[in-house]
Amino acid sequence: MKRIKAILWIIVMFLLMAAAYKTAAFYLGGKTAYHKNGDLLRVADACDVLFLGTSHVTTEIYPMELWREYGITSYNISGYGHPMALSYWMMMNTLDYADPKVVVVDCYVMESDAMVINDQKFMHFSLDSIPFSATKVRAVFDIFDDFDSRAEYLWSFSLYHDRWDELKRDDFEVEYGQTRGAIFEVGLSEPDEFMIKDVKAEPINSVGVTYLRKIIEECQDRNIEVVLTFLPFPAQEDQQKVAAYAGEIAREYGVDYLNFLQMNVVDYETDCFDSYSHLNVAGGQKITSFMGGYLRDNYGVADHRQDGLTEWDEDYVDYQRYKINKIQSQESLQNYLVMMADESFSLCLYVDGESRIWEYEQYVNQVHNLAPEYEFPMLEEAIGRGEDYCLIIDNPGRTVTEYCGAEGGTTETSFAQITYKEKEDGSKGLYFGDSEESFVVERCEDDRIPTVQVVLINNLDGTVVDVQRFDEALRVNK
């Protein structure tokens, strides 16, 4: 009897300890992975498209925008510096839970022989969000050679257990990311000099290519369509050769290939986050929009917006809120304009005539980038005459209205009737509906004249979500 009691207590002890361990492991665990891929398993089975690749994909393909614009359900399981082997295993792990119709693989770094990323935090960034499974064990054993690394990735508690001295509220109230694996890069850089040439493909025998082939073969075995891409960046000749060889591989397997280096989808003057590799959100929006149309037109990827996927609609509301927070946190007009090249928002932009903003071509380009297909005749006039300029972009229907100088008027938008007129004191006012309060003000509270003012409208509900005023230095006037 004593022995039975002892055994029972040992069992109880194990259960209690398992519960305590699980709780501790969760609180102590690194949260970055949860922010990126935390909700992957929750939505994986509904995803029609998976995106694989490196940071190019992470920062340029936005699944929730695909949902908004095309009703496409997708997830971005790429990651910073992902070697092709890690992309392969991320896909294999996801396929345990998902049944996609299309897998899109970006071929950047396929020439590399690396199995791991030098900066191991990025490996954790991807692998930590995947629950323990036979596939994960196979992945870790394939990627890592040594016992310690294998133990570290299969049992990440061994890495995070000593975070007890840095726990914060965020560790206890974990919020999953709202972007379905995408990350926004907000900023603008002048691209390095580069020239797209008609280069010849040269065969590459690398570990990356081996795993790319494995990805394609695995997808074809499972009747999943594959699209290879080479997302745009200021690519030098050696990278263009890699892109060319990716086309050869696509031909060999009979799959589609989109070499964005050879396409004019983005404008490098306004869409580069850094000078050599990544696009900013403005560029990402264009790539995402293009990809959505391509997948719909060529693969018949379904529009699920009418299919009662309320979860996706609700998540989209959260995603939109996330974007608004992101916009509100920007402190420069440059970054603000990068974020506003986004069709899910409408906006009113007012520029004071005495502002020197137009001396910088970058801002002219950025305004053009808000609606690339539009000519902006009044803008040229305002710049030429040094007069006030007002721009209203109603994005649901992409209607652009401009005012220059003393000219005023009323325009109907999807969210309100907007009147732009001169006030009694000679300054300009922007009025929504019957409101007597103008959104555009002559002076800020500190009596400084704002140079540029922006009113941002959320297309989801037509409400004004942000009003920002920028000073002479084109920084947010707080």
Added chain:
Amino acid sequence: MLFNSLHFLIFFPIVIAVYYLIPRKIRTYWLLAASYYFYMCWNAKYVLLLLFSTIVTYVSGIMLEKCPQEDKGKRYRKLCVAASFILNLSILFVFKYLDFGIASLNQILSHLHIELNAPAFDLLLPVGISFYTFQALGYTVDVYRGEIYAEKNFFRYALFVSFFPQLVAGPIERSKNLLRQLDKPAAPTFDRFRDGFLLMLWGYFLKVVLADRIAVFVDTAYGDIETYTGVYLIVATLLFAVQIYCDFAGYSVIAMGAAKILGISLMENFNSPYLAASVAEFWRRWHISLSTWFRDYLYIPLGGNRKGKIRKYVNLIITFGVSGLWHGANWTYVIWGLLNGAYQIIGDILTPIKKKMVGILDIKEDSLSHRCLRVVTTFLLVDLAWVFFRANTVFEALRIIKRMLTARNHWVWFDGSLYECGLNEKNFRLMVWGILLLFVVDICKYKGMKLREVIARQDYWAQCLCVIVAILGILLFGMWGAGYDVANFIYFQF
């Protein structure tokens, strides 16, 4: 394979499971195989040295028993012992002391303006060589003295030399204790398992929560004595005493626990050493298995204290000098050993004066305050000697002591600067709480109260709670895992 590695945490449960699943008569072979695997994980080739030592001492034991005890036989018996000692100590000398000897010779000759520059051999020191060599030599002497019969079963004897829980850092077991148990290990019981498990948990706490945390502070301070002077070095030196205790006692306790689970009781290696009231008492409580080894196999054969005071002092100096050298091939260890010997000689010489002073000052020798004063004094003396143990060279040790005593930066005690010496405030506080816990446990032990037995008397739920808290505490607060290079036990190098 380190006790604080994941490798061991996988290895050990497998060893236990198989050990208790297989028939009793082949358990010795299983443990022997496990022990050799354990050793080979570090360096497979060096297992040959272990095997050599085992064969030499095994054969010497058999021959000793076969030689008659009378006149002629006596000479052969002495030859056997000498052969066993010469062969084993030669190996030890070549691998551990040869380079040190050459370097010392070069240095002495260069002082005499003779440039010899004999090259060093740079041999990798076989882990635990001093431990298993001494354990095997102890067996030879025990058979010679007739205290035990020679072990006939080679595999059992090989297990005695290589028993993995205590193979690389002790305790240095006596053949009388261990061989008998390896022949008939205790039957597995719940109480024995619990006892062993609790011992292992306490050992892990000492090693990964305390020793390795303290090491961060000590290494930072000692690693840059130009920046970390005065108070930093004082704190580091005080902490090093605790670090080396936790490190070594931690290993010994894990070894005891692991052996206990396998049905073997190893000897206690530490008994609240820092509560000793004299240096002599400290050495009765510190690394007991080695101290008693030197006492039984060196100090007493030299004559001990039976041949007058001067001879006793000489014997003490020899014993502690050799003990220092046993710890490492460096003059710092020799000085550390000699310093400890000198403490005891000076203490002995001063005893009449001390007694006189106690009488004059009307000090109650049995009072707590007097006892505390003696404990603190002993600790400080021992700690001062640890500086030589920790330093890389004698000159570095002297520089540390100088910078410790001459630099003026007392504000460091108060302005939070201590938290910038490797450990942040939370970790520093955790370390202090851990040391307090160790202090309480040592006092309980000193008073004869074993906390394991106290826990064992509680209801099962309370026992479970203790175990859960201990495991989670070690997992959370231990210095282990991927973000941390698993630290060797300090005594591995000996």
